[in-house]
Amino acid sequence: MANWTQALTICVLCFLGTRVWSAPPEGPDDSENETCPGCCPMGAPGMPGRNGVPGQNGYPGSNGFDGIAGKGGTRGVRGVNGIRGQKGEPGDSAPDLVASQNIKHCVWDRIKDDRDSGTIKICRFHKRQMNTTMHVTWNGSLRVLSTKECCKRWYFTFNGRECLTPVPIDGLTFTNGAESVNIHRVTTIEGLCENVPQGPVDVAFNVQDCRGYSGGDAYTGWNSVSRIIAEELPVTAEEGTE
Numbered sequence: 001m002a003n004w005t006q007a008l009t010i011c012v013l014c015f016l017g018t019r020v021w022s023a024p025p026e027g028p029d030d031s032e033n034e035t036c037p038g039c040c041p042m043g044a045p046g047m048p049g050r051n052g053v054p055g056q057n058g059y060p061g062s063n064g065f066d067g068i069a070g071k072g073g074t075r076g077v078r079g080v081n082g083i084r085g086q087k088g089e090p091g092d093s094a095p096d097l098v099a100s101q102n103i104k105h106c107v108w109d110r111i112k113d114d115r116d117s118g119t120i121k122i123c124r125f126h127k128r129q130m131n132t133t134m135h136v137t138w139n140g141s142l143r144v145l146s147t148k149e150c151c152k153r154w155y156f157t158f159n160g161r162e163c164l165t166p167v168p169i170d171g172l173t174f175t176n177g178a179e180s181v182n183i184h185r186v187t188t189i190e191g192l193c194e195n196v197p198q199g200p201v202d203v204a205f206n207v208q209d210c211r212g213y214s215g216g217d218a219y220t221g222w223n224s225v226s227r228i229i230a231e232e233l234p235v236t237a238e239e240g241t242e
Contacts, residue, residue, distance in 0.1 A: 102128055102232040111140075111221035115207065116152070120220050123203045123228040130198040133233045134158065136169060137190035138205050140226030143219040148177040150216030154189060157204045163193035172210050173218075184222045192233075203230045 106123035113120050127134070136156050144152040155162060155170035162168045169191030175181065205228055207218050220226070 102126075104230045105227065106230075107225060107227040108221065109225050110223055111226055112223070113220040114217075115220075116216065116218045117208045119157075119204050119206050120154075121205050121226070121228060123205075123230055125201045125203050125230040125232075127196060127198050127201050127232055129232070129234075133235050134163075134193045134196045134201070134203075135190070135231040135233050136193070136203055137188065137229040138171075138227070139188045139229075140186065140221050141184045141224045142171075142173050142187045143182070143184040143222065144173045144175050144216050145179060145182055145219070146175050146177060146216035147179045148215070149213065150175050150177070151210035151213040152207055152216055152218040153210045154187075154205065154207050154220070156189075156191070156193075157202075157206055158193060158196050159202050160204070163191070163196075165194040167191075169193060174210070175216070184219065184224075186224060192235075201230075203228060 104123060104125050106121070108121060111121065125134075138154070138156070142152075142154060144150055151172055151174045153170055153172045155168060169189065171187060171189035173185075173187075207220060209216070
């Protein structure tokens with residue numbers, strides 16, 4: 001490309017020099033036969049150049065400013081009320097909650113019962129319905145003392161019978177034979193019992209030997225308040241399976 005440019009420049013200079021410094025010829029005008037002495041002939045056009053390499057993308061511009069918030073629209077017209085639906089069917093009757101209010105609290109101060117077996121106290125209760133559950137609670141001090149390993153069991157009965165549905169309601173105290181250890185502990189024993197008949201119910205708290213043990217000195221209600229709470233509930237107990 002550079003060689004063609006130089007050649008073209010020389011030809012232009014040669015032509016101008018000839019026109020400036022050559023005197024016009026005398027005689028007839030033979031300009032039609034003039035030639036350009038010393039001019040370089042024009043060569044053929046060169047081949048088109050190749051496209052340049054594409055440039056890189058420019059950097060992203062910054063975000064513009066937020067526009068002005070538009071005006072709030074007008075409030076729409078209130079819709080027409082729908083057609084009133086039909087009256088629904090009557091719902092199921094609510095559970096009878098009267099039984100849940102049937103509760104009795106029997107309390108004694110320092111009963112100091114030293115018996116080792118038999119009934120300690122009875123709380124007389126009136127059960128209003130058949131298909132309800134009894135919830136009973138004992139709270140008071142218990143103790144067992146012996147020179148050998150011994151275990152005493154305290155338990156509830158209903159009209160002289162232990163609960164069978166779902167299970168008996170009981171608790172126990174065990175000693176390893178240390179006679180000098182004479183500890184009275186306040187203990188709570190409670191549970192639920194089904195299938196207790198409607199009507200008067202003697203809720204009794206009793207003591208006896210544990211299975212596999214005999215002897216020992218039991219003591220109930222030493223120097224403290226003892227209580228039995230009996231309650232009728234509209235629920236059904238379920239025995240755990242785990």
